Amino acid sequence: MIRLHHVPQSRSMRVLWLLHELEVSFEVVLHPFDKSLRSPDYLTLSPAGRVPALEIEGERMFESGAMMEYLCERFPDAGMGRAPGTPDRMAWLCWLHFAETVSQHCAALTQQHLMLREDHMRSPTVMKLEAARLAKCYDAIEARLSTPIERRDHLLTSGFSAVDVAVGQAVYMARHFRTLDDHPEVAAWYARITEREGFRQALPEEGSRLYPQPFYPVPAV
Numbered sequence: 001m002i003r004l005h006h007v008p009q010s011r012s013m014r015v016l017w018l019l020h021e022l023e024v025s026f027e028v029v030l031h032p033f034d035k036s037l038r039s040p041d042y043l044t045l046s047p048a049g050r051v052p053a054l055e056i057e058g059e060r061m062f063e064s065g066a067m068m069e070y071l072c073e074r075f076p077d078a079g080m081g082r083a084p085g086t087p088d089r090m091a092w093l094c095w096l097h098f099a100e101t102v103s104q105h106c107a108a109l110t111q112q113h114l115m116l117r118e119d120h121m122r123s124p125t126v127m128k129l130e131a132a133r134l135a136k137c138y139d140a141i142e143a144r145l146s147t148p149i150e151r152r153d154h155l156l157t158s159g160f161s162a163v164d165v166a167v168g169q170a171v172y173m174a175r176h177f178r179t180l181d182d183h184p185e186v187a188a189w190y191a192r193i194t195e196r197e198g199f200r201q202a203l204p205e206e207g208s209r210l211y212p213q214p215f216y217p218v219p220a221v
Contacts, residue, residue: 020198021078021196099170102137106173106177108126113127138171141185145189
């Protein structure tokens with residue numbers, strides 16, 4: 001039995017998307033993004049009171065990158081991982097964990113724009129810096145997709161994998177704060193991967209979105 005504890009439009013979305021790509025049987029437990037994640041029962045699943053949490057065959061996991069790595073190893077026939085010793089293994093590991101770099105900047109901007117309710121609590125300077133850091137992350141993805149030697153359709157030369165899921169979901173969140181207008185290869189890659197049925201199945205239902213707005217502009221400093 002696989003059970004994913006999920007808040008829509010959070011890091012748990014990357015695990016949900018991967019589970020759909022793996023085409024395995026699983027359950028989803030939806031949680032609101034509130035203090036209920038600090039309840040004693042939930043803390044037994046995720047000791048820091050965050051999503052995702054994953055229950056699998058009586059064991060528990062609480063880090064999304066680790067979940068993705070483990071699930072790819074557990075279900076290798078789906079082709080979402082790259083095994084030790086294969087040519088793309090090193091790149092697979094690097095890009096899988098690069099998703100968290102993007103997500104950290106998204107988390108800082110989410111706090112500034114959504115969690116701090118009053119304008120005097122927000123910092124336009126922090127918002128501007130974090131949005132600029134997202135652009136630097138886009139630069140890295142753009143360079144990966146458009147090397148002088150070849151253009152890649154996916155982050156790995158060997159094709160679509162869990163790293164496109166992980167980084168793609170991070171970019172899905174990042175687009176709320178920084179557009180892809182200046183990164184054409186990233187935009188084309190993002191359009192390709194989000195046409196997949198697995199991505200569509202991982203999207204939040206209407207009324208359950210963490211981000212009420214599609215875009216949050218940087219305020220004037």
